[in-house]
Amino acid sequence: MTVASGGPPLDRLCALVKRESLGGAYALLTFEHEEVSRALAGQFAMIQPEISGDLLLRRPFSIMDVDSATGRFTIFLKAVGAGSKAVFDLRAGERARVLGPLGHGFSLPAASERVVMVGGGYGVAPFALFSRVLKPSPPFHLFYGGRSAAELPLVRELERRGIPLTLSTDDGTRGEKGRVTGPLVPALSVGEGTVRLYACGPEAMMHAVAGIAAEREIPCEVSLDPWMGCGIGTCLGCVVKIQEPGEGRPRNRPACTEGPVFDSRRVIWPQGGPA
Amino acid sequence: MTPDDPAAAPSLGVRIGALTLKNPLLAASGTCGYGLEIAHLVDLSTLGGIVTKGLYLAARDGCEVPRIAETPAGLLNAIGLQGIGIRAFVESVLPRLQAHNTAVIVNVCGETIEEYAEVARLASQAPGVHALEINISCPNVKTGGIAFGTDPVMTHDVVAAVRRASRLPVIPKLSPNVTDITVFARACEEAGADAVSCVNTFLGLAIDVESRKPKLAFGTGGLSGPAIRPLAVRMTWQAARAVKIPIIGIGGIAAANDALEFLIAGATAVQVGTLNFSRPNIYAEIEAGLRDYLTRHDLKNIQALSGTLQYPR
Ligand SMILES: Cc1cc2nc3c(=O)[nH]c(=O)nc-3n(C[C@H](O)[C@H](O)[C@H](O)COP(=O)(O)OP(=O)(O)OC[C@H]3O[C@@H](n4cnc5c(N)ncnc54)[C@H](O)[C@@H]3O)c2cc1C
Ligand SMILES: Cc1cc2nc3c(=O)[nH]c(=O)nc-3n(C[C@H](O)[C@H](O)[C@H](O)COP(=O)(O)O)c2cc1C
Numbered sequence: 001m002t003v004a005s006g007g008p009p010l011d012r013l014c015a016l017v018k019r020e021s022l023g024g025a026y027a028l029l030t031f032e033h034e035e036v037s038r039a040l041a042g043q044f045a046m047i048q049p050e051i052s053g054d055l056l057l058r059r060p061f062s063i064m065d066v067d068s069a070t071g072r073f074t075i076f077l078k079a080v081g082a083g084s085k086a087v088f089d090l091r092a093g094e095r096a097r098v099l100g101p102l103g104h105g106f107s108l109p110a111a112s113e114r115v116v117m118v119g120g121g122y123g124v125a126p127f128a129l130f131s132r133v134l135k136p137s138p139p140f141h142l143f144y145g146g147r148s149a150a151e152l153p154l155v156r157e158l159e160r161r162g163i164p165l166t167l168s169t170d171d172g173t174r175g176e177k178g179r180v181t182g183p184l185v186p187a188l189s190v191g192e193g194t195v196r197l198y199a200c201g202p203e204a205m206m207h208a209v210a211g212i213a214a215e216r217e218i219p220c221e222v223s224l225d226p227w228m229g230c231g232i233g234t235c236l237g238c239v240v241k242i243q244e245p246g247e248g249r250p251r252n253r254p255a256c257t258e259g260p261v262f263d264s265r266r267v268i269w270p271q272g273g274p275a
Numbered sequence: 276m277t278p279d280d281p282a283a284a285p286s287l288g289v290r291i292g293a294l295t296l297k298n299p300l301l302a303a304s305g306t307c308g309y310g311l312e313i314a315h316l317v318d319l320s321t322l323g324g325i326v327t328k329g330l331y332l333a334a335r336d337g338c339e340v341p342r343i344a345e346t347p348a349g350l351l352n353a354i355g356l357q358g359i360g361i362r363a364f365v366e367s368v369l370p371r372l373q374a375h376n377t378a379v380i381v382n383v384c385g386e387t388i389e390e391y392a393e394v395a396r397l398a399s400q401a402p403g404v405h406a407l408e409i410n411i412s413c414p415n416v417k418t419g420g421i422a423f424g425t426d427p428v429m430t431h432d433v434v435a436a437v438r439r440a441s442r443l444p445v446i447p448k449l450s451p452n453v454t455d456i457t458v459f460a461r462a463c464e465e466a467g468a469d470a471v472s473c474v475n476t477f478l479g480l481a482i483d484v485e486s487r488k489p490k491l492a493f494g495t496g497g498l499s500g501p502a503i504r505p506l507a508v509r510m511t512w513q514a515a516r517a518v519k520i521p522i523i524g525i526g527g528i529a530a531a532n533d534a535l536e537f538l539i540a541g542a543t544a545v546q547v548g549t550l551n552f553s554r555p556n557i558y559a560e561i562e563a564g565l566r567d568y569l570t571r572h573d574l575k576n577i578q579a580l581s582g583t584l585q586y587p588r
Contacts, residue, residue: 008315011555048553054348056500057553083345099316099555229343229350230552232316234308236328236354237343252336252357257312 009232010035011099013050016090017072022153025079027088028064033098034071039063041130042105042200042223042261045075046231049086050095059083060228060256062200063101064125065132076125076154102231103260106130106198106221113196115140116188118180118209120201124154126223127200131163141166141187145180145205149173181208188216199223199264207271210264220264224255233257241268285569286576287562289323289544291521292444292469294406296323296378296544298565299577300534300558303525303548304329304382304408304448305354309368314375316555321562323544324378327364329410331384332394334360338415339492344481348527349502350549351481353415353493356384361394365401378405380446383437386419391433392440399441407443409434412450412475414497424450424475427462434466446523448472449514451503456510457517470521472546473511477503500549501527508536515541515582529557531564541582 010033018030036045046058061075079088090096106126109115115138117127124144134140145168146152152174158165166183167175176183180201188195197220199209206222213220229235239252240259243266250268253259287298304326307313319325337357344351359368364381372379381398385391391409398404411424411433423429424447434447447463449456451474463471476497481490489495507526515522524537525546534545550557565577574580 011316054501055345056348056350056549057345097553227341227343229352232555233312234306235343235352235552236337236357237340237352239337239340239342239357 007035007038007101009100009102011097013095014098015095016092019090019092024150024153025088026153027077028074028157029077029087029090030072030074031096031098032072033100036063036073036098036100037066037068037071039066039073039101039129040105041133042126043101043103044231044260045073045098045100045102046228047075047087048083048097049090050097052086055083055086057083057229058097058099058231059087060231061087062122062125062223064128066129076122076128078122099231103256104258106223106261108133109138109196111138112193113138114191114193116184116195116197117142118145118184118197118199118201118205119143120145120180120205121151123201123223123225124158125200127198128154128158128161128163130198131161138193139191140164143168143180143184143187145169145201147171179208180205181212184209185212188212188218194218197221203269204271206264207269210267210269213264221261222264222267223261224259224267226255228256231256242266243268285566285574287565288576289578291406291446291523291543294378294444294469298323298562299538299544300561301326301380301523301544301546302551303546304410306548306551309359309364310372310375310377310379311368313551313555317558319375319377322377322558324380324405326380326408326546327382328358329356329382329384329413330358330361330364330394330398331356331386332361332390334358334363341491342493344490344496346479346481346498347502349498349500350552351479351491351496351498352476353491353496355415355493356413356420361397365397369401369403373403379403380406380408382408382410382448384410384413384419385433388433388436392436395437395440399443404443407437407441407445408472409437409445409447410475412448414450414452414476414478414495415493421450421452424459425453427458430459431462431466434463434468438467444469446470446472449474449510451475451506451510452478457513460514460518464518464520468520470523470543471514471518472523472525473514473542474507474526477506499527501529503527504533504536508540511537511542512540512584528561529554531561531568534561534565535568535580538577538580539582539584541584543578543581
């Protein structure tokens with residue numbers, strides 16, 4: 001089961017109060033939005049600059065951090081196309097339309113469980129907030145992977161927060177060389193207590209982690225990342241195939257309202273194969 | 276008289292056949308779920324009404340993903356009418372919708388004329404449904420849909436069948452994917468329609484050049500949003516001159532002036548579609564803009580505006 005929403009979503013025109021470049025296409029953006037500042041880990045917001053020209057739809061971004069005392073929240077953004085670039089280009093003081101908090105976040109582990117988080121690319125963002133929720137217990141560890149050292153722009157921020165990290169890069173320029181699942185697998189069998197896995201990142205990575213979890217019968221949640229139109233379940237653009245235990249066949253479920261976090265055993269992956 | 280004297284406030288109420296709307300603003304089918312999905316963001320009682328997502332007899336899974344792609348000032352979609360079916364709507368949604376005090380228009384779908392008629396009959400028997408919009412114009416299904424809306428004889432037959440199955444106002448939704456929309460508007464009027472909705476999405480294709488594949492899993496899709504507005508306004512204007520029944524204008528409405536264009540072109544009411552996705556609370560802004568316009572132009576009610584286009588200019 002996923003945890004309940006951190007309060008009803010609200011649509012607000014709100015100011016970008018802080019922008020910190022992390023080099024390349026990456027930045028941390030902090031907005032003022034009271035409701036989103038109460039978001040739970042794994043929830044997201046739909047964001048678009050106040051002046052968005054011919055760009056129609058907002059884009060979804062995970063909540064990386066919140067400060068309910070000041071009513072602020074932060075996202076970790078990678079500019080990949082026109083919509084994310086428009087948000088990336090916002091300057092402090094400019095305004096954006098922000099609708100959130102949306103979706104169901106990660107479910108909380110039992111006190112006896114050991115939490116293992118796997119983040120790839122911008123998918124690492126929700127684990128910054130989740131780590132704060134987990135502190136001081138149960139124990140947790142974050143595996144953070146990317147293509148190269150330049151694609152791990154959040155490392156310093158995560159270290160600053162004292163999150164235990166294992167890094168990996170496809171080209172070996174930082175941490176262990178290869179996929180994030182390389183160091184993950186051996187780590188699952190050392191340490192006390194039963195493990196609970198959480199994954200967010202590229203689909204291939206989440207599919208692999210789900211497979212690893214299934215083999216070892218480890219509970220695992222994945223935060224899926226389909227193309228979203230509205231964030232509130234009306235456009236039905238972001239559906240994912242989910243097999244519920246009581247149902248005869250998988251159904252198309254909107255990831256925005258029924259996810260984006262799902263129990264990995266329920267997900268029917270487009271790649272097929274066991275998960 | 277002061278401007279806030281209620282006696283002086285211009286009226287936004289409109290009539291569409293036997294259907295009375297408190298204002299001419301409706302949420303378009305497929306862009307507001309079944310109403311409840313947006314009720315926490317929009318006070319539904321401030322809308323003239325909502326049009327449900329398309330409903331068949333049975334639940335449907337819809338198309339594979341990707342289902343949506345953004346294009347300049349537009350949205351290309353092939354959702355494929357995923358839905359819960361008319362019975363589930365009547366049993367589990369409608370009772371909760373009634374509390375919201377807004378007109379409920381059911382978007383009726385079918386693969387056969389018989390299915391359209393049966394969905395219409397079930398919807399009409401349920402308390403709290405105010406009108407039926409007949410979807411003969413969905414471009415994203417393999418059977419039915421647009422096939423009915425691009426052949427005037429089939430259009431006539433579907434509308435006539437629904438007319439016989441229901442005493443509610445019947446509002447066929449026209450496809451813009453035809454050469455002459457007036458032929459279809461007339462076919463609807465002759466078959467006993469109370470109004471027509473004008474228009475559904477335009478058949479389009481967006482291509483991912485790297486893979487040389489369509490961006491949508493279905494292949495083609497339906498284009499909506501501000502990109503289609505001048506096309507939809509033109510069709511509204513043509514249809515309004517061809518028939519006596521009221522027109523509901525639809526296509527790319529993103530502000531009060533956009534709604535006004537449709538009304539001036541001849542529409543009696545309008546629907547907001549794609550903009551619901553990015554601006555869920557746009558209705559308050561449009562309504563304020565309409566009131567302001569009526570006041571500035573010294574019009575007592577919005578119906579007086581309909582079809583006042585001065586053409587040629
Ligand atoms: C729940 C959720 C949380 C997210 N959180 C974050 C976050 O914290 N930080 C962040 O930077 N981004 C996040 N994203 C991703 C972000 O929303 C997308 O990068 C953005 O919507 C892309 O829009 P665009 O206009 O910039 O790019 P587009 O021009 O639309 O796309 C650029 C390229 O990426 C491809 N593409 C677009 N969307 C996807 C997708 N979902 N999956 C695979 N390929 C895609 C396109 O085909 C194209 O090749 C999240 C997405 C979801 C669904
Ligand atoms: C995602 C999406 C789903 C839609 N689903 C339906 C539908 O189920 N039935 C229908 O009659 N029209 C449907 N439409 C068409 C809209 O109701 C409307 O006619 C069209 O989008 C043009 O208006 P707009 O430009 O304001 O969006 C859909 C449109 C979109 C974008």
